[in-house]
Amino acid sequence: MPRTLLERPDAVRALAGVFRRRGFESSSLSVIQQEAGIGRGSLYHFFPEGKTDMARAVLDQVGDWFEDEVFAPLRSATDAAEAVSAMTKAVADYFVSRENVCLFAAMTLGEEKETFAGEVKAYFVDWVDALAALLQRGGLNAGDAHENALDVVAMIQGGLIITRAYGDESTFLGVMERVERRLLAHLS
Amino acid sequence: MPRTLLERPDAVRALAGVFRRRGFESSSLSVIQQEAGIGRGSLYHFFPEGKTDMARAVLDQVGDWFEDEVFAPLRSATDAAEAVSAMTKAVADYFVSRENVCLFAAMTLGEEKETFAGEVKAYFVDWVDALAALLQRGGLNAGDAHENALDVVAMIQGGLIITRAYGDESTFLGVMERVERRLLAHLS
DNA sequence: TACAAGCTGTACTAAACAGTACAGCTTTTG
DNA sequence: CAAAAGCTGTACTGTTTAGTACAGCTTGTA
Numbered sequence: 001m002p003r004t005l006l007e008r009p010d011a012v013r014a015l016a017g018v019f020r021r022r023g024f025e026s027s028s029l030s031v032i033q034q035e036a037g038i039g040r041g042s043l044y045h046f047f048p049e050g051k052t053d054m055a056r057a058v059l060d061q062v063g064d065w066f067e068d069e070v071f072a073p074l075r076s077a078t079d080a081a082e083a084v085s086a087m088t089k090a091v092a093d094y095f096v097s098r099e100n101v102c103l104f105a106a107m108t109l110g111e112e113k114e115t116f117a118g119e120v121k122a123y124f125v126d127w128v129d130a131l132a133a134l135l136q137r138g139g140l141n142a143g144d145a146h147e148n149a150l151d152v153v154a155m156i157q158g159g160l161i162i163t164r165a166y167g168d169e170s171t172f173l174g175v176m177e178r179v180e181r182r183l184l185a186h187l188s
Numbered sequence: 189m190p191r192t193l194l195e196r197p198d199a200v201r202a203l204a205g206v207f208r209r210r211g212f213e214s215s216s217l218s219v220i221q222q223e224a225g226i227g228r229g230s231l232y233h234f235f236p237e238g239k240t241d242m243a244r245a246v247l248d249q250v251g252d253w254f255e256d257e258v259f260a261p262l263r264s265a266t267d268a269a270e271a272v273s274a275m276t277k278a279v280a281d282y283f284v285s286r287e288n289v290c291l292f293a294a295m296t297l298g299e300e301k302e303t304f305a306g307e308v309k310a311y312f313v314d315w316v317d318a319l320a321a322l323l324q325r326g327g328l329n330a331g332d333a334h335e336n337a338l339d340v341v342a343m344i345q346g347g348l349i350i351t352r353a354y355g356d357e358s359t360f361l362g363v364m365e366r367v368e369r370r371l372l373a374h375l376s
Numbered sequence: 377t378a379c380a381a382g383c384t385g386t387a388c389t390a391a392a393c394a395g396t397a398c399a400g401c402t403t404t405t406g
Numbered sequence: 407c408a409a410a411a412g413c414t415g416t417a418c419t420g421t422t423t424a425g426t427a428c429a430g431c432t433t434g435t436a
Contacts, residue, residue, distance in 0.1 A: 166313075393420100401412105
């Protein structure tokens with residue numbers, strides 16, 4: 001095997017940063033080169049189909065992180081209250097350290113919304129369903145569990161929007177605190 | 189005065205449709221011409237500064253609608269419960285008939301987020317503050333009123349995201365129903 | 377030390393882009 | 407009915423875009 005100066009996952013991480021900061025559509029190849037510090041040659045080496053490939057790789061990586069750190073723990077948890085606190089903490093830390101941007105939410109708008117509709121839907125369905133199942137195990141009936149899970153995920157996503165609009169990340173943290181409190185109240 | 193075949197407000201309405209459907213950044217001038225049915229000449233006649241002018245005009249028009257139909261009624265209402273129901277109905281009807289897209293929320297991402305940061309912040313601040321003031325008049329203390337107002341606006345915005353991801357507008361309508369129920373519960 | 381294979385910068389192409397200029401059209405006003 | 411003024415299509419410019427081609431570099435392996 002030859003050298004591996006830059007690994008694909010590193011490239012994906014750098015791309016994710018650019019897409020979060022500038023949005024997918026206004027990240028031109030020249031901007032990506034500059035901000036991610038990756039040349040055109042490397043970019044097309046790792047992502048032969050261009051920007052679409054890059055976006056897919058970024059969404060995959062984010063989706064994997066949520067699967068491992070959020071959805072799977074929700075599904076396998078035995079203590080519902082503990083799982084709720086772990087989820088809110090993980091999610092809050094994640095978005096605060098990622099410029100308060102959810103790339104899946106961003107993909108519900110713009111040109112390529114159809115291209116990634118499947119992945120985007122799966123992300124939200126997985127999250128809502130995993131949380132709903134946990135709430136059901138915590139004592140809620142199926143309907144209430146699903147409605148509460150949906151409302152909570154919506155509140156988190158809306159909280160991100162408002163905190164970006166306000167330019168003040170404490171707003172998002174406040175939303176996350178109340179999300180946790182609300183879920184715990186339902187479980188007691 | 190000479191003829192007025194196409195008025196500026198009509199042009200703005202057409203532009204809003206294009207921006208909602210395709211996103212601001214991927215609406216090129218040729219796409220706008222085609223989908224809005226307005227030629228290049230007319231576009232630069234009405235919006236001399238180009239796309240930035242167009243976006244500003246669209247945001248202004250949407251902002252005016254919300255001011256007149258949502259924020260002002262919230263501020264001047266005497267019956268809090270009635271005002272809450274009026275707001276949820278107006279907002280639900282608005283977004284359902286506008287492809288479940290909030291253009292102000294869309295402007296918190298992408299290239300021009302800084303250009304319109306002021307307008308975007310004002311929109312959310314006006315909404316949250318008007319609703320918070322109403323809840324306070326309805327008996328909540330200042331802190332609870334503000335938190336609930338913020339959470340509700342977040343839930344609405346997040347509901348739009350999830351309904352677009354699900355490709356099923358009944359999800360958003362469900363969120364709006366529970367928003368209304370929750371607010372009414374706080375007022376009783 | 378030499379080969380193999382992954383990685384990378386540079387130069388290039390064709391298409392799409394935002395924005396300009398302007399002649400000419402249409403309709404209201406006097 | 408003529409003039410004024412708003413509106414509109416077309417042709418154009420220079421720039422930026424995504425994507426390609428490829429020579430050459432770097433490093434692990436034999």
